[in-house]
Amino acid sequence: MNTEELRELYLSSILPESLPDNHKSTENAPCFMSQRSKVIPVRLEYQERKLLHLLVAALDVCDYTDTVDTLRFSSKAKRTAQQLKGITSVLAGIMIAYDYKAGQELLESKDFEKYAGFFQDVFEIGRRYKVLNPNRLGSTYGKLMYFVQDSMCPEVQENLGFNLFKPILTVYEYLKDRKALKVLEDPYITNATIEIVAGGRSRSAIQKDIKTKERSVETIAKRHASSSITKDQIRWCLYSLADSNSYLRFNRDPVAKLIDMVKQNFSPDTVDDEFSLAIDAANGSRLQHNHYKQYHYVLQSLNLWLLIMGEIFSLWALSDLELTNPDVQYELVDNNQGVHRIQACPNIRIAMERILSRAQRQAGSWIGDSTIHLGDTAVPNALLFIDKYMQVPRILTPLVLFFEELDSLHDQALLRYIETAFGGKEYLKKMVLTDFMRFGFDGSGADNWFDAGSCIDGRLTSAWNWANSIHTKDYYRVLLMTGFLSFNGE
Structure with missing residues (x-):
């Protein structure tokens, strides 16, 4: 797929307002999964995890961003030379660790283009892993994305012979390539991908749900297996969808619970002096709100975050696309908090405007500024955007x-x-x-x-x-x- 096709695919995954903000509706579950599957990554397999460890180890010991993200270069050509040196050093290290003989040949021939497919797979695995494990990799992910981003620069790509970008493998694309999209429309999809939460329930009730889930997985696998897709491959896709449900619960539930707590403990119309929410400059605040206004301001902000967390997979996919978009170049700028890559994020802006519009309609009237900072000194690029949220x-x-x-x-x-x-x-x-x-x-x-x-x-x-x-x-x-x-x- 080209960049424009990926953009339309990822933006189409953002649910219309007619669908519920949660995925617990049995009636809408197939539609929900069909939409979400466009941006839900496929679980890493065992062999892929071995490549992930190689990639992480190579990136952990390099100082690529410290070397190239500086304003000290006297010309663009000198920075490009440093970028090429850093990228080829890491690629060579990965190949030597993976296959010593091939690595030695690569060092002699300098023909990195010969292994373009392998390197693209390795970096795609790293990006896919990060989406499903946002608390992992830390600063290593930043290096990974900047490696891929720099490989898309015309000067670097011309000398390297290829770039490191490969679209993240999603459940939708995996099933589409194997002519098995009907899996996403199966009526058993809800039971097969549901997350089973203990929640103080009895062991027998939990076991019953586990067995129901297992039977649903097996039913779908048996029903849709064909010469182009095996039962194991279908199971892997269902497990990936189940992972996404766990992910959404982890990210959204705290916001929803806090909203409930606010509503249970406070009223916009009743002010207790001891628990007044009023803020002004006298207590160090930069805003001036009375109790009523602050109550609604907080709830609107939390509801906005709830919607954002519900669309986090789409925002991750768009973030990945923005950073690797060869048509939108970045600029190195010192914003008094270090040197950052400032790059426009037109696709994320479209997504955020849709989400904000939904939040504003739900709120009725909006309190505060509705400016979305993207591609400026406040939120320099898509990497900083996704990390912030x-x-x-x-x-x-x-x-x-x-x-x-x-x-x-x-x-x-x-x-x-x-x-x-x-x-x-x-x-x-x-x-x-x-x-x-x-x-x-x-x-x-x-x-x-x-x-x-x-x-x-x-x-x-x-x-x-x-x-x-x-x-x-x-x-x-x-x-x-x-x-x-x-x-x-x-």
């Missing part, structure tokens, strides 16, 4: 777990401490929620209005700023006592 579950999950731990807390010593210091569990919960709603959405987190404030990504900047200051809060010691570690899992 993957912070949502990292911030909200520990917070929700803390509230749930409070609800189930039975440690008498700790309960006595909470009663003495904070007036009880419910009082503490509401105090933490109030603090988060006030200072996590106050427009702070940057030294100018362009990078923070009430714009779309500025709301997340404020929340991350609150998370970074959590150690200064009076209730921080209770968070530690109930198992809190950090907002990044470290």
Whole structure:
């Protein structure tokens, strides 16, 4: 597929508003899966995981971005030469580790184009793995994407003889290539891909769901197996779809739970002076909202994040496409936070405008700025965009777990401490929620209005700023006592 075809395919995966925001509707499940499968990556197989380890090891020991992302080069040609040197060094290292004899031949011949397909597969595996494991790879993923991005530059590609881009293998494309798209329309698709959650249920109930799921998988595999696709391959696709459901639950559930908690503990029309959500410059806020306005501002922001998390696979796919788009070149700019690659993100902008439009229609009236920063000093490129929004579950999950731990807390010593210091569990919960709603959405987190404030990504900047200051809060010691570690899992 060319870039334009991929763009249309990925954008079409964003669900229309007529479909539910969750995937629990039996009636719409086949339609949901058919749409989502266009951007859901296929699970890595055993041999692919071996190649992934080679790629990660090679990238971990290189300093590519530190070397090429600098403003010290006196000419573009010198930077291109450094890019080629860095890329070929890593490619040669991967080949030597994979096949020593072929690696030796490659070092002698310098004919990297001969192994173009192999190298494209390796880098596609790394990108595919990252989408399904956003907490893995860390800075290595940035190097990986910048390697692929630089290989698309005309000067580099001309000297290398090829580029490292290959579209991420999705369930839709996998089934389409094997003439098996009917799998996605099977009525058993819901049971075959559902995530089974314990949720305090009995073991017998859980076992019953597991058996139902296994039977559904086998039914679909048997029904659609043919000369072009095996039962095992169908099972692998179903497991990949099931992985995506787990992924969505992990990313969306904390947002949905927090929205419920806000609604249960606060009212826009009833103001308790002790738990007022009003903010102004007197308490360090960059926004000025009364209780009513701040209540709706927070809920609108959380609802927007819920919609974004629901479309996160589409945004990942578009992010990958933006960074590797040869028609949109990046520019190195020092934005006072380091040298960044500033690159326009037209496709992500279209997707975000659709999501924002849906959030605004749901809200009725929108509070704050609706500016979407993309391809500027605030959000330089698609890599920084997707990394920024993957912070949502990292911030909200520990917070929700803390509230749930409070609800189930039975440690008498700790309960006595909470009663003495904070007036009880419910009082503490509401105090933490109030603090988060006030200072996590106050427009702070940057030294100018362009990078923070009430714009779309500025709301997340404020929340991350609150998370970074959590150690200064009076209730921080209770968070530690109930198992809190950090907002990044470290």
